[in-house]
Amino acid sequence: MSIRNAIQDQITNLHPIERKLADFILNHPREVVQLSITELAKLSGSSTATISRFCKLFHTQGFPEFKQILATEVAHQTTAPDQYQDIVAGNPLSEIVAAITANHIRSLTDTTQLLDLHQLRIAMTALNNASRIDLYGSGTSGFVAQDFFHKLIRIGKAAAVFSDPHLQLTSASSLTSHDVAIGISYSGETLETIHALQTAAERGATTLSITRFGSNTLADGAQIQLFTSSAEAGMRRGDMASRMAQLHVVDILFMGLVSEYFESYVPALERSFQTVKQHTRKEAKLR
Numbered sequence: 001m002s003i004r005n006a007i008q009d010q011i012t013n014l015h016p017i018e019r020k021l022a023d024f025i026l027n028h029p030r031e032v033v034q035l036s037i038t039e040l041a042k043l044s045g046s047s048t049a050t051i052s053r054f055c056k057l058f059h060t061q062g063f064p065e066f067k068q069i070l071a072t073e074v075a076h077q078t079t080a081p082d083q084y085q086d087i088v089a090g091n092p093l094s095e096i097v098a099a100i101t102a103n104h105i106r107s108l109t110d111t112t113q114l115l116d117l118h119q120l121r122i123a124m125t126a127l128n129n130a131s132r133i134d135l136y137g138s139g140t141s142g143f144v145a146q147d148f149f150h151k152l153i154r155i156g157k158a159a160a161v162f163s164d165p166h167l168q169l170t171s172a173s174s175l176t177s178h179d180v181a182i183g184i185s186y187s188g189e190t191l192e193t194i195h196a197l198q199t200a201a202e203r204g205a206t207t208l209s210i211t212r213f214g215s216n217t218l219a220d221g222a223q224i225q226l227f228t229s230s231a232e233a234g235m236r237r238g239d240m241a242s243r244m245a246q247l248h249v250v251d252i253l254f255m256g257l258v259s260e261y262f263e264s265y266v267p268a269l270e271r272s273f274q275t276v277k278q279h280t281r282k283e284a285k286l287r
Contacts, residue, residue, distance in 0.1 A: 004025075007022050021045075032067065037063045058214060059219075059227070111229045119224055123226065127253075134159075137161075137185065138165075145182070145184050147247060148182070155264075165196070168195075172200040173199055179203075182208045182210070183196065183218050185210075186228070188216025188219050194217050197209065
């Protein structure tokens with residue numbers, strides 16, 4: 001499940017004592033949810049301070065919240081594979097179709113479990129109040145930023161999207177406290193996106209990150225943090241499951257914004273639709 005995927009993904013970056021704790025949690029998840037922090041410290045050969053620090057690495061307030069998330073994941077565990085399925089050379093087409101479909105479904109399900117409704121509401125409020133919205137992303141994340149840009153301009157928000165690192169910094173340097181900057185990066189370690197969001201923060205803009213779950217530089221530096229699932233490493237070669245997860249978060253954020261501020265945005269959404277439809281008809285008649 002999601003938090004265990006995140007631990008597995010980060011395990012090589014952990015301190016040896018934290019790594020020992022991570023191994024114990026991954027190998028005994030059902031036992032861990034029944035333990036107190038003192039009992040876990042004794043059984044895992046760590047300390048209560050290490051456990052508290054470890055839990056905060058995975059964006060929980062402490063062991064009680066971490067244990068609650070882990071317990072929910074264990075309770076909902078099914079017979080489905082724990083790992084994302086990679087694509088192997090020579091696989092029959094039917095198996096490739098089934099694997100990609102399963103990966104996408106799992107990615108969306110895991111991401112939904114990770115969504116923090118409180119953070120989503122803060123993000124929606126910030127976007128509604130923003131005079132201007134900057135979106136930063138490179139590679140596949142740049143396409144996701146472009147998708148969000150298209151959605152925002154349809155409801156009349158002043159938005160701009162940048163994938164070029166120089167343009168990201170140039171735009172970020174002109175933001176104010178009335179603006180919002182959004183950085184999108186699966187790894188959360190894309191330097192260009194990190195620098196742009198840091199620059200936006202220095203200018204007083206509200207900063208929002210969309211990254212994979214777990215500790216990463218982009219999320220740690222953002223005021224508002226939204227997370228997607230952590231896909232199995234092999235699948236990352238195609239940026240498939242991660243892209244679907246990012247688009248899932250963007251769609252939820254956009255629809256939540258429109259629903260919450262229905263009177264403001266639905267007329268603009270309808271107006272943009274009718275305008276495009278009208279001009280498309282005119283073009284068809286000229287042909």
